Amino acid sequence: MAIRKNKRRALLLLLGWGGLFFGLGKGYIDQEYNYVLIGLACVGALCLVVYLKNLQQQCSQAKRIRNPKKVLFFVLLIFFNMLAYIGINYAAYKNNIRFDVTQFKQHTLSENTLKLITSLKENLKISILYVGFPPKYLEDLLKEYERLSEGKISTEIIDPIIQIGYAAQFGQIIQGKERKAVVQSGNERADVDFSQTPLTEDLLNNAIKSVTRKARAVYFLTGHNEYPLFNNEDNGLSKFTKYLMTNNVIAKELVLTNNENIPTDCSVLIIPGPKENLSELEENIIRDYLKGGGDALFLIENVVVTTPDKPLTEDEIDKNPSLNSLLNEWGVNVNQDIVVDLASHASGDVGSPATRNYMAHQDIIKNIDYTFYIRPRSISLEKDRRESIKAVPFILTQSKEQSWGETNRTLEVKFDAGVDRPGPVPIGFVIFEPLAEDLLKDIKSNKGTRIIVVSDADFLTNAYVDYYNNAEMGLRIINWLAQLDYEVFVEKDFTKVEEFNLTSQQKRMVIALLYIFPVMIVFLGFIAKAKQYF
Structure with a gap:
């Protein structure tokens, strides 16, 4: 008799689950409920009600049901389990720690993005114009930006064909294959076209910076055979210019004429490896600019080398000026040698030292790894510099005994004690001098002249x-000189991640299955515990 009752209960449970979930699930997946599906769901629900009624009757006959402490314990167990579930999910939502097992960490925002979002002072809105079903990565990316911003960022995905009236406010008509992100903050707006490649953090971050930060201008001196700013050849600086643009820094060319001074909007003056001497007038203009609190980056071109059978001419010896007529006034001297490192160099060239031997200047070199330089020169301190000048090396060769400043320019690499500068050799210097009025008032201030000297210009070509x-390294140098108080961003190449795209019906099928099994497990666990305690 008991066996038959158990079979009937099992049949009721099976019919109940089957009818309820098939009726509701099928209707949800197809987005259409008919009488058959509704009837199945009702029959299933009725079977479960009957099953639970029989279970209640069975439990009421047991002696253990008379113990109210066990009933209370069972209720409290359910309550605290639900509380723990809610708490864990809330903590996971508020915390940025993610167990991202994807190969390229596509579900985890970078540390730079986190710093950018948390530094926002104004609200902004990200509108995605996307024809058709947006990919899951796009939805996840926007949700993460919203979550981390704590209400400062709002996002939306708009289909310009379906929501044509609403999309019209963004201006031009979006074509079928065109994808666009519109970032707005106050009266500022930045558009990002991601029709050809997926929308990345870097693209969004650049747009956010352009609408929330004031653009800075840096001027590259020209007219002395410097490295060309917008040239796409190997000796050009177009890539670095692009990196500056992504950090909302505008690069401009500057030709100093008889009637022209340094522009007033110049945040940093960059002298990118002149191969010809500056005129006395140009030096005076730069000298006045620096004395007035202007900031500058000096990139010094390497000396000319030769072989023993081809001695250098007088012009070749003096070619590629060291600019010491300006730099000596600020406490440093660029020497006529070539820094070599036999132990740490790039591409088998001992004259291209690779290093991460940086002095403790955290604003520039914090967490930065190896950089390398092409035939740099050694830089030394001037003994008779002004006491108010603070000049310290911040880039040195990696090795000590295996590096030196080679004065022999005929490619015969050999250390000559007393002649060559022993390692580790400084190839980059940071210089700072407070403004004269601050010195007179004995005020400690960050205002003043900032200069960085790197004895190589090729490393940024x-x-x-x-x-x-x-x-x-180049971006951090500009960042420090321009006194920008935010992180620099180096846009990385996009790594293609294979996507598995589902139709809307398939997505609903997956969602239904994801809900069915957990609910079923919880229900069965409830029944098991009920039988155990009652």
């Missing part, structure tokens, strides 16, 4: 800027 951490 198109041929080398993407190797090691050269681009990041």
Whole structure:
């Protein structure tokens, strides 16, 4: 008799689950409920009600049901389990820690993005114009930006064909294959076209910076055979210019004429490896600019080398000026040598030292790895510099005994004690002098002249800027000189991630299955515990 009752209960449970979930699930997946599906769901629900009624009767006959402490314990167990579930999910939502097992961490925002979002002071809105069903990665990306911003960022995905009236406010008509992100903050707006490649953090971050931060201008001196700013060849600086643009820094060319001074909007003056001497007038203009609190980056071109059978001419010896007529006034001197490192160098060239031997200047070199430089010169301190000048090396060769400043320019690499500068050799210097009025008032201030000297200009050219951490070093230098208080961003190449796209019906099928099994497990667990305690 008991066996038959158990079979009937099992049949009721099976019919109940089957009818309820098939009726509701099928209707949800097809987005259409008919009388058959509704009837199945009702029959299933009725079977479950009957099953639970029989279970209640069975439990009421047991002696253990008379113990109210066990009933209370069972209720409290359910309550605290639900509380723990809610608490864990809330903590996971508020915390940025993610167990992302995808190969390229596509569901985890970078540390730079987190710093950018948390530094926002104004609200902004991200509107995605996307024809058709948006990919899951796009929805996840926007949700993460919203979550981390704590209400400062709002997002939306608009289908310009379906919501044509609403999409019209963004201006031009979006074509079928065109994808666009519109970032708005106050009266500022930035558009990002991601029709050809997926929308990345870098693209969004650049747009956010352009609408929330004031653009800075840096001027590259020209007219002395410097490295061309917008040239796409190996010796050009177009890639570095692009990196500056992504950090909302505008690069401009500057030709100093008889009637022209340094523009007033110049945040940093960059002298990118002149191969010809500056005129006395140009030096005076730069000198006045620096004395007035202007900031500058000096990139010094390497000396000319030769072989023993081809001695250098007088012109070749003096070619590629060191600019010491300006730099000596600020406490440093660029020497006529070539820094070599036999132990740490790039591409088998001992004259291209690779290093991460940086002095403790955290604003520039914090967490930055190796950089390398092409035939740099050694830089030394001037003994008779002004006491108010603070000049310290911040880039040195990696090795000590295996590096030196080679004065022999005939490619015969050999250390000569007393002649060559022993390692580790400084190839980059940071210089700061407070404004004269602050010195007189004995005020400690960050205002004043900031100068950085690097005895190589090639490391930022198109041929080398993407190797090691050269681009990041260049951007951090500009960041410090311009006194920008935010992180620099180096836009990385997009790594294609294979996508598995589902139709809307398939998505609903997956969602239904994801709900069915957990609910079923919870229900069965409830029944098991009820039988155990009652």
